[in-house]
Amino acid sequence: MKFFSVENLGIRFGGVVAVDQVSFEVRRGEVYTIIGPNGAGKTTIFNLIGLIYPATSGRILYQGRELSGSKPHRVAELGIARTFQNIELFEHATVLQNLLIGRHRYRSTALWQELAFTPAVRHAERAQREAVEKVIEFLDLQHYRDSMVAGLPYGVRKVIELGRALATEPKLLLLDEPSSGLNPEETNEMAFWIEDIKKGLGITVLMVEHDMSLVQRVSDRVLALNEGRAIAEGTPAQVQSHPAVIEAYLGSKEPA
Amino acid sequence: MRFVFKTDYAQDIRLVKHGGHVIWYGLLGVVLLAAPWWASEYVMSQLHFICIYSIVGFGLMLLTGFTGQVSLGHAAFLAVGAYTEALLQAAGVPFFISISCAAIFSAAAGIIIGLPALRLKGIYLAIATLAFNVIVEEIITRWHKLTGGNEGKHLKPVEIFGWKLESDAEFYYLCLALTVICCLACVNLLRSPTGRAFVAIRDSEISASCLGVNLAKVKTMSFAISAALTGVGGALYAHKLAFISPEQFTLFQSIELLTIVILGGIGFLHGAVLGAAFIIVLPQVISIAKDWLPEGSAPSGLQAVVFGLILILFIIFEPLGLYGRWLKIRTWFELFPFYRRGMFRRQKSYMKSERLR
Numbered sequence: 001m002k003f004f005s006v007e008n009l010g011i012r013f014g015g016v017v018a019v020d021q022v023s024f025e026v027r028r029g030e031v032y033t034i035i036g037p038n039g040a041g042k043t044t045i046f047n048l049i050g051l052i053y054p055a056t057s058g059r060i061l062y063q064g065r066e067l068s069g070s071k072p073h074r075v076a077e078l079g080i081a082r083t084f085q086n087i088e089l090f091e092h093a094t095v096l097q098n099l100l101i102g103r104h105r106y107r108s109t110a111l112w113q114e115l116a117f118t119p120a121v122r123h124a125e126r127a128q129r130e131a132v133e134k135v136i137e138f139l140d141l142q143h144y145r146d147s148m149v150a151g152l153p154y155g156v157r158k159v160i161e162l163g164r165a166l167a168t169e170p171k172l173l174l175l176d177e178p179s180s181g182l183n184p185e186e187t188n189e190m191a192f193w194i195e196d197i198k199k200g201l202g203i204t205v206l207m208v209e210h211d212m213s214l215v216q217r218v219s220d221r222v223l224a225l226n227e228g229r230a231i232a233e234g235t236p237a238q239v240q241s242h243p244a245v246i247e248a249y250l251g252s253k254e255p256a
Numbered sequence: 257m258r259f260v261f262k263t264d265y266a267q268d269i270r271l272v273k274h275g276g277h278v279i280w281y282g283l284l285g286v287v288l289l290a291a292p293w294w295a296s297e298y299v300m301s302q303l304h305f306i307c308i309y310s311i312v313g314f315g316l317m318l319l320t321g322f323t324g325q326v327s328l329g330h331a332a333f334l335a336v337g338a339y340t341e342a343l344l345q346a347a348g349v350p351f352f353i354s355i356s357c358a359a360i361f362s363a364a365a366g367i368i369i370g371l372p373a374l375r376l377k378g379i380y381l382a383i384a385t386l387a388f389n390v391i392v393e394e395i396i397t398r399w400h401k402l403t404g405g406n407e408g409k410h411l412k413p414v415e416i417f418g419w420k421l422e423s424d425a426e427f428y429y430l431c432l433a434l435t436v437i438c439c440l441a442c443v444n445l446l447r448s449p450t451g452r453a454f455v456a457i458r459d460s461e462i463s464a465s466c467l468g469v470n471l472a473k474v475k476t477m478s479f480a481i482s483a484a485l486t487g488v489g490g491a492l493y494a495h496k497l498a499f500i501s502p503e504q505f506t507l508f509q510s511i512e513l514l515t516i517v518i519l520g521g522i523g524f525l526h527g528a529v530l531g532a533a534f535i536i537v538l539p540q541v542i543s544i545a546k547d548w549l550p551e552g553s554a555p556s557g558l559q560a561v562v563f564g565l566i567l568i569l570f571i572i573f574e575p576l577g578l579y580g581r582w583l584k585i586r587t588w589f590e591l592f593p594f595y596r597r598g599m600f601r602r603q604k605s606y607m608k609s610e611r612l613r
Binding site for chain 2 (some may be wrong): 050052071072073075076077081082084088089090091092093096097100101102103104105107109111114115116117121122125126128129130133164168
């Protein structure tokens with residue numbers, strides 16, 4: 001059984017075909033990266049996987065189960081977490097609360113219990129905090145534990161978002177441009193974490209990324225997209241030297 | 257300045273964070289419990305209203321302040337609660353059952369209005385709830401057989417197990433007890449997963465749903481709980497006035513309720529109480545001020561003008577409301593002399609490009 005695969009995935013917005021018959025497979029335990037110039041449809045694929053957009057064609061298969069046709073919150077419950085290109089944190093909540101929302105899929109108490117805050121809720125809350133603490137430790141966020149997200153610097157927010165996704169204890173982690181807006185040092189740190197997430201936590205990572213040094217460093221396989229179509233797949237080095245990829249980024253040679 | 261060192265997860269979860277809380281809330285509790293001894297009949301009556309509006313304020317705060325759904329129709333839920341109480345009392349139903357029914361029927365109405373809310377946002381939701389308010393008001397006016405139309409409904413004093421709560425003090429304790437219960441329920445909700453899901457929806461729907469929050473379910477739940485609290489408030493409101501008619505549940509009432517949460521401080525439960533106290537006390541201050549103004553210079557519409565002006569000034573200069581102002585004052589003292597002017601200014605949030613709709 002394949003771990004995660006996408007078959008002939010496509011979506012059109014009116015006349016624009018944003019993603020056109022894209023197929024790929026992510027193997028358990030690898031870091032799979034999608035690259036491509038602006039507007040290639042990378043983030044759209046993420047939104048299709050997250051069921052934010054309904055796919056016009058194709059199937060998304062996760063552990064032998066078809067995702068398409070379900071609801072966005074079901075995706076998280078199945079163990080797929082994601083981050084966003086332009087950080088979507090809960091601004092007016094503390095870092096701890098943000099991470100705790102990541103534990104939403106593990107809630108076990110009914111509304112009436114929460115209203116009365118029964119011992120069961122208290123117990124569950126403690127357990128959630130212990131789980132979140134592991135993430136805080138993993139990403140070195142102790143210092144920001146109780147600060148409001150609004151007011152934290154961009155680099156820290158990026159890490160918090162990663163932490164929130166990790167707090168869901170996913171099997172598959174979708175990272176949408178984890179290095180965008182980060183300085184080289186922070187990017188370096190992000191690379192460490194991605195490697196740790198793969199090796200230490202055993203989470204499969206599907207990533208969209210522009211920074212080729214990061215891509216080369218962490219990815220096992222790379223898929224290149226252009227104008228919604230897959231143009232090359234292979235190891236980072238193979239894809240980078242693929243003529244179709246070079247053409248997509250740099251344009252074709254002008255005939256003399 | 258106080259430093260709270262955290263050594264245990266229970267400290268995060270606990271209601272009382274430090275000794276200061278015990279002292280100040282304890283003091284507040286004693287003052288409130290002793291109110292019948294220190295307050296005049298008039299002040300007692302004001303306290304009734306503050307309790308009632310606080311309960312409604314909690315409801316609206318959960319919905320608007322924590323879930324981010326604007327409602328301009330909360331007077332409708334207030335009406336559902338009030339009329340349920342009036343009708344059931346007339347039918348001889350015991351108080352605790354009738355007030356529970358008031359909450360349940362209001363919650364049902366909340367679910368009904370919550371359904372379109374799943375598709376609407378911001379100003380459009382405000383318009384939909386406004387329309388709902390008008391519809392309910394109209395139904396109450398026209399359904400003469402049930403509601404008595406414009407002639408209204410009279411209510412007898414609350415009776416609990418044969419004990420008639422006729423005096424101001426007795427009714428005050430009932431209001432106070434219910435306010436405390438509702439407040440605790442809200443606080444509990446906000447420190448458990450559902451409350452966090454509310455906040456998640458308020459701040460970013462797309463990431464809430466990507467983290468497993470069922471938007472439809474949680475939003476509907478928020479509407480239902482908010483309406484239920486408003487229904488409880490409505491039932492007490494009906495008893496307080498002893499007479500209800502459709503003109504008490506107009507759009508203006510809804511706006512007044514929204515004013516409570518905005519003036520009090522959106523996103524803080526304390527704000528609901530402060531806002532309630534403010535709009536109850538303000539008319540008295542205005543009428544006292546009228547005496548000082550020269551004869552004829554204070555038109556009869558002065559109150560509405562002052563209300564509107566205060567609302568505008570708050571939105572511009574104090575978007576965090578009365579509770580926000582208090583937070584600033586407290587921080588000023590705690591950090592003295594290091595308080596900076598811009599400390600509470602909201603940072604411009606980073607651009608968000610991905611939206612569900």
